[in-house]
Amino acid sequence: MPLKKMSYITADKIVDLYSGLLINIKNLRQYQKYGYSDLKGYDVIDIVNAMKLIIAYRFFNNEKIEDTNNYVSAASSAISAFSTQFFPDEIAQKLKLIDLTDDRQAVLDYFKLTRDSDLLEMNKLLNPQETPESFLKFCTFLGTTNTDYWETVYSRLGITWETNNDRDRIYFIIKNKYLFTRTENQEKITTSLTIKEKHLSSPKNIFKILRDKVFPSKSNL
Numbered sequence: 001m002p003l004k005k006m007s008y009i010t011a012d013k014i015v016d017l018y019s020g021l022l023i024n025i026k027n028l029r030q031y032q033k034y035g036y037s038d039l040k041g042y043d044v045i046d047i048v049n050a051m052k053l054i055i056a057y058r059f060f061n062n063e064k065i066e067d068t069n070n071y072v073s074a075a076s077s078a079i080s081a082f083s084t085q086f087f088p089d090e091i092a093q094k095l096k097l098i099d100l101t102d103d104r105q106a107v108l109d110y111f112k113l114t115r116d117s118d119l120l121e122m123n124k125l126l127n128p129q130e131t132p133e134s135f136l137k138f139c140t141f142l143g144t145t146n147t148d149y150w151e152t153v154y155s156r157l158g159i160t161w162e163t164n165n166d167r168d169r170i171y172f173i174i175k176n177k178y179l180f181t182r183t184e185n186q187e188k189i190t191t192s193l194t195i196k197e198k199h200l201s202s203p204k205n206i207f208k209i210l211r212d213k214v215f216p217s218k219s220n221l
Contacts (some may be wrong), residue, residue, distance in 0.1 A: 005162030008057060008169040011050035018047050022078055027086060030100060031110045033085055035092035044082050044122045045129070050176065051075045052135045056153045057169060059139045064154050072132045079132070083123045087114070096208035136195075150174050 003010070021034055036043070055075065058068050087095065091113055098109045117123060130138075138156060142149050150173060154160055166172055 002043055002049070003159065005160050006046070006049055006053060006157075007162045007165070008053065009165070009167075010162060011053040013056060014042050017042070018050075021080065022081060022085070029121075030097050031098045031106065033087050033114075034090050035089035036086060036204070039086070044079075044086075044126050045081065048079060048129050049159060050127070051079065051132060052157060053153070053170065055132060055136055058138050059136065060144050060149060060173070062144065066152050069138065074137050075132045080128075082126060083117055083120075083127060086122070086178075087117070088120065096159035117137055129132065157213075 009020060017040060021038060041045075043171055055068070058071060086092075095110065098106050100106055116152055135156070139149075139153065142152055146152070150161075161168075161171055161174060164171060164175075166175070
């Protein structure tokens with residue numbers, strides 16, 4: 001079941017996990033894929049929502065539009081990779097055991113095990129999800145001066161924030177939203193938030209290194 005609540009900290013954790021798995025694809029055995037259990041209890045909707053929360057944060061934080069667009073494009077590619085790289089554990093285990101000594105039989109075994117992937121429940125959940133590109137347009141439509149920006153973003157995703165931890169980037173903004181106007185106060189508050197979260201990593205542009213790796217090569221179908 002997808003998470004009903006998500007903070008920036010949780011979103012960052014999910015994206016780190018998912019991107020790490022995609023980066024590691026090159027190290028998998030031929031025909032080997034991930035099982036759902038490799039996602040540590042998260043599902044594809046959690047991945048999509050996590051990426052969208054980070055997109056919303058990057059836009060709100062006035063990052064360069066080119067950097068945000070690159071992140072969105074890479075996130076979209078990474079999400080698309082889910083249906084070809086993640087399978088129920090029982091299928092993933094069988095893929096791992098495909099005999100590589102007979103090329104023809106190996107290909108037949110692979111396609112036999114994966115040919116109905118569009119019917120898998122996780123993939124059916126993914127199909128109706130709004131794309132990262134469309135979601136960024138929605139954030140742009142809202143605008144960063146909208147005092148209900150984060151409430152509207154969460155409503156769009158169908159979840160709520162999960163924490164009252166002041167060290168969480170999004171919760172800090174929500175708690176202090178009446179201060180977040182594009183005035184001289186913005187610089188003061190941004191500085192305060194940076195100090196509170198100096199132990200956290202900055203929003204990651206991790207998908208730059210994923211863009212050429214999310215889809216398997218012919219040698220790693």
